[in-house]
Amino acid sequence: MFVKLYTGAISGIEAVEVSVEVNVASGGLGLFLVGLPDNTIKESEQRIQAAFENSGYRLTHKKTVVNLAPADLRKEGSLYDLPIAVGILVATEQLTTTLLDDSFFIGELSLDGTLRAVTGVLPLVAMAKERGRRRVFLPADNAAEGAIVEGIDIVGINNLTELCTILAGYSDYTPTPHIVADNEDVGDNPYTEDFADVKGQVAVKRALEIAAAGGHNVIMVGSPGSGKTMLARRMPTIMPPMTLDEALETTKIHSVAGKTGAHRGLMSCRPFRSPHHLTSEVALIGGGQSPQPGEVSLAHNGILFLDEMPEFGRNVLEVLRQPLEERHITVSRAKYTVDYPANFTLVASMNPCPCGYHNHPTKECSCSTAAVHRYMARISGPLMDRIDLHINVEPVAIGELSANSPAESSAEIRRRVVAARKIQTARFEGLDIHCNAMMNSAMLRRFAPLNSTCSALLERAMTQLNLSARAYDRIIKVARTIADLDNSDNIEPQHIAEAIGYRSLDREGVM
Secondary structure, eight states: OEEEEEEEEEETTEEEEEEEEEEEEEEEESEEEESSBOHHHHTHHHHHHHHHHHHTOOOOSEEEEEEEESTTSOBOSSTTHHHHHHHHHHHTTSOOOSOSTTEEEOOEEOTTSBEEOOSOHHHHHHHHHHTTOSEEEEEGGGHHHHTTSSSSEEEEESBHHHHHHHHTTSSOOOOOOOOOOOTTTTOOOOOOOOGGGSOSOHHHHHHHHHHHHHTOOEEEEEOTTSSHHHHHTTGGGGSOOOOHHHHHHHHHHHHHTTOSOSSOSOOOSOOEEOOOTTOOHHHHHEETTTTEEOHHHHTTTSEEEETTGGGSOHHHHHTTHHHHHHSEEEEEOSSOEEEEEOOOEEEEEEOSSSSSOTTOSSSOOOOOHHHHHHHHTTSOHHHHHTOOEEEEEOOOOHHHHTOOSOOOOHHHHHHHHHHHHHHHHHHTTTSSOOSGGGOOHHHHHHHSOOOHHHHHHHHHHHHHHTOOHHHHHHHHHHHHHHHHHTTOSSOOHHHHHHHHHTBGGGSTTTO
16 A cells, blocks of 8 residues: 655755655565665664554554655654654554645654654744645644744644544644744843943943944954953843844754754744854854754854854864855755855954953063964954954953942843844845845945045045955944944944944054
8 A cells, every 4th residue: 555645854944845655565574764764764663663562553564665755855863753654554554544635744753652852843844834734743842833833733742642543533633823923022132141230341332232233243352351251141132133034034943953942932032152162163154964053053143152262273263254254154065065044243252362461451461472463363364354343342440340330231222222223124125134234335335325524534544454345345334333323324424433443453563
């Protein structure tokens, strides 16, 4: 008997429909899995056999061929356990059902027949809806994640027996209620840190506000204990809320990586990723034997924080150049090519020298001039060129630390950031960008024209600081953001001057 049912495979962060074809023939013995299955799928025979025995079913001794089509697409993961098991039960006439054609099956089987959660549910359910399926049967632990997609029944199942009862028509199912989300749902800020905890550092807070308002990359240079990490970890508290589309895309990436969390629902806040400096290239950009999104993609629509940036390997840092410029990453290997989105805001920190006290107001630096230059040169010029804001973080004076006057809170800063982002949203309506940092050269001429005074000021800075063409564009983008924070329609000289001031590491003698 021949049976066909449907599941899916993950390619990058998108899903591809897979047909599970099961044929039971009278001649021959054994179960044969074909269609480029990986070892996890090949091992499913043992899980399915044990699940059948513990659920009151049996695995036939007749020749059973399971084809995962298309046969030229490599299949990976344990999500095929459930569709293969259902296909075998129907093909061996242990289960009779009329629900296969318009259903979609996802799930890993335990040996006792219970269903375990799998990764990549959100893109799989979205694809099932696009393909016209009416319902998705999946593990109960994945139901909340699947219910993000509207217009398709999400049926959370606890075990194989429960599913067979529903398919046979002996009991009805109750779909998991659709999770209705809007901009207010994804706008909450769950981070407990607050800029009100940071004493002093007014200039640094101003720069981080500009970075959040325009989506600009930023690096902080300062001595140990000056507050670089403390400031960076409060950056998410002033970021604008995600739009619904951003929340769905971010959740999809984390779903594929299996990092949606215990609730497995729609992500409501921008991600903040802080990998250790021993992170490998593959862990940072993604890929591997079984392709997975890397840190740059897990930080999509959020923040990637590299603490003590020069301590990262040179090759690791250089792989950031493509995603910083193109806002996506293409991973090509012999057996696959995948694309992952990587539109993140880079926040980095570093000491000014190996000992950490170069130009410190009270402590003496023990490093030679050559050692300082070698340390700063660990971050290449092309990579530093892609960072919009360079900030010197000075140690906080004792008087400011002991002051009782409250500092400005994250909520107050965030209100200004949100107001600036609304201006940008209106400006870029109909375009596939949502912040100033994403503008290309043509958009700069259209949305950020400079008057003669601003042009002359920028030209002098380009000559004196020997800046690159990329730095020229990035200064204009930052100036456009500063103007938005001032609610100014035009870029004024003071906006250009402030933006130039944030290119301190480009100055001769520093890099």
